[in-house]
Amino acid sequence: MYKQSFGSRKQIQFANEQEFYVFLGYLAKSNGNTSLVWEHNENQGAWGSEGRIQIHVDNIPRLWQITLTAGNGGNIKSRINCNEFVKNICTEHGFVYGGIQNVDQILLTIPPQYLEDFYAGLHLE
Template sequence: MANYNLTYGKKSQLEFQNEDDLFFTIGFLTKADTFMLKWEHNEQQGAWGSEGRIHVLQMPNNYPAPLKSAHTKGVGKVQFRINCNSFLKLLQDLGFVRNTKSQNLQTIRSNIPPKYKASFDKGCTA
């Protein structure tokens, strides 16, 4: 079974206490109409490259602490953004899809290691 990082980002933007905390947060990110994964092509505006972001469209109750500590200001209908290419890569590897507000929970859950499904499920329903 794979070991998962507990810290993501060049500036350690996302830090998790343990793998159960990580998978709880991943489950939480499946909430429809609350989050959207985006790759912003900033290189088209002169920046060094694309940036993976989680757009927080509305602030949900029981918001996990690792996400709170990683916020940057949102724009327009986006309340906050979480910038972290390496974490978005993990989410995509688990079956998250970019540029949609609704994720396929069954697909994502099928990629969660059995040991962490209970934590993932708790995050989905928190």
């Protein structure tokens, strides 16, 4: 479900619904650029669990207003930390944790007027 802003610190913001659905398309690509995780940081003494979008490439399109944090120095180049957004796309749009998404399942959640935007995101490099 679309919202203009996600996260207590507005880590992810969209100018409009088109941007939101382009971003969903980009995340659905399953080409190794991104993966979704739910890290149980509380098990290591941290504050709590964290929903993250891991970025595995040096540059992602900057078509959205997103706050990136550092990666782990390995294959995670940067991260987007936003529990609210990760929960939203998993519960409302059929995304799953990991790097492989079921595009057909996600497509069932995209309103017809935004299918073109979703497909544009799928084809972003």
